[in-house]
Amino acid sequence: MASPAVGDWRGAGGLSGSVIFTDNLFLSSEDTEAGGVIRMRPFISSSRSGNRVRTRFDYGPSVLFYPGHSELNDVQHTLQASLNMEVIERYFFLDMRATANQALIDPRVNSRFDAIGGNDAFAQQASVAITPRVELPVLDGRFATVRISPGVGSTWTASTGDTNDGLRTGTQDSSVQVVSGPMFTTVPWSVNWRRRVFDTDDGEGFGSFDTRIGYILSPKYRLDLILGYDDGRGTFRAADGGTSGGRWETRFLWTPVPRAQFELGVGERFFGDVYRFNGRYQHKRWAFRSSYEVSIENVATVLQREQVVPVEDLFGNEIASPFLDGDVAFVTVTTPALVEETFLNHRFEFLSQYQKGRNSASLRWFLTDRDYSESDRDTLDNQLQFTYSRRLSGRLSGNAVVNLWHHREDADSRFDYTQDALDLGLSYQLGRRTRVGARIGRLNRDGDAPGLSFSENRFTMDFNFRL
Secondary structure, rough: OOOOOOHHHHHHHHEEEEEEEEOOOOOOOOOOOOEEEEEEEEEEEEEOOOOOOOEEEEEEOOOEOOOOOHOOOOOEEEEEEEEEEEEEOEEEEEEEEEEEEEEEOOOOOOOOOOOOOOOOOOEEEEEEEEEEEEEEEOOOOOOOEEEEEEEEEEEEOOOOOOOOOEHHHHHHHHEEEEOHHHOOOOOOOEEEEEEEEEEEOOOEEEEEEEEEEEEEEEEOOOOOOOEEEEEEEEOOOOOOOOOEOOOOOOOOEEEEEOOOOEEEEEEOOOOOEEEEEEEEEEOOOOEEEEEEEEEEEEHHHHHHHHOOOHHHHHHHHOOOOHHOOOOOOOOOOOOOOOOOOEEEEEEEEEEEEOOOOOEEEEEEEEEEEEEEOOOOOEEEEEEEEEEEEEEEEOOEEEEEEEEEEEEEEEOOOHHOOEEEEEEEEEEEOOOOOEEEEEEEEEEEEEEEEOOOOOEEHHHHHHHHEEE
């Protein structure tokens, strides 16, 4: 067996620091307290790519100091690491992934769009997933390929706001696929079995079996029909109390040009009608990616799939130093509340990026509807972030960031609120490795429950050093 071929390591590192002044450190609706926070963030990013091995490691802990409130001093970890290896050529593959950041665990607690202030709304989360995959070609892969993946994972959270000493959840995600080969160029097909265990302690899980038959009408159009069966154990219950049933879905794929692709799907499962959408488009100056899907999830499975550190932009360009040049999710506010229960997850995403000359802009829109069948804590979160930046000179640049968040709970409208934030900043490049900046911002929340409304004004001075 030949050893996997690897390439050279590439990396970046440095240190960023911020001094934050706020007139409402603890986000009180009255009797506000002004204060300051010192944040130091060393970071490292490295990657290595070869013919059969790809690895990426990005880590940046945030060390927080609160003058006058030393009991709040904290270290918040942000990590995304991955390893993709072809262990035995053509037959055995290994995928490993680990993430860590601050995740929202209680949207009813007053919070910012970051986790400063020792806020119990957030928790440190860490997730790991390991997925070995065996591929067995039939007739040298011309007829079909059998793919077997016995995946396992684990999710952990810890915070003063956690109940029952936080979340400790082991998961499993196993699948067997038989995918047709090039003998079936016009009518591709696949047979799929998948079993997801949301909590290995109690066996709560969800399985599915389906057959997918496609028909390629032309290089631009493809039609697929999916027939199968869902089987749940202790998971989300439909309106009639069922957790299992037949399923069908039809999908239409349109590829008008190589840089654009759109997929529409409609079907029915035991819990009701389902719809699906996936789309992407790339121009030399503008690109977007969007999706909508319905799935059964719990907190652990959502956290394991979070994209904490972006490794490439929407144009497909690698982000070598995401802690300085990317949109790292040090804090995630799109995660569900820390409730040990599965839910029906309706998720819409729209990501867009624009670049021209000195100007760049990005839009991130997330719409998440969670339907809990037992606790009756159904939520709808509509979250949007718009970022605009302009290079004013060779060394000076400016930017503006707008965040909007509307939270709604069906069971108790007292916890409905709208939250918005505006940040304006200037950044100056002192040298090839050093950059300084300053930002001003305002945060508002308008809610009905007592103490849920607040406002904050903030001034921040930044320092960045790149190795």
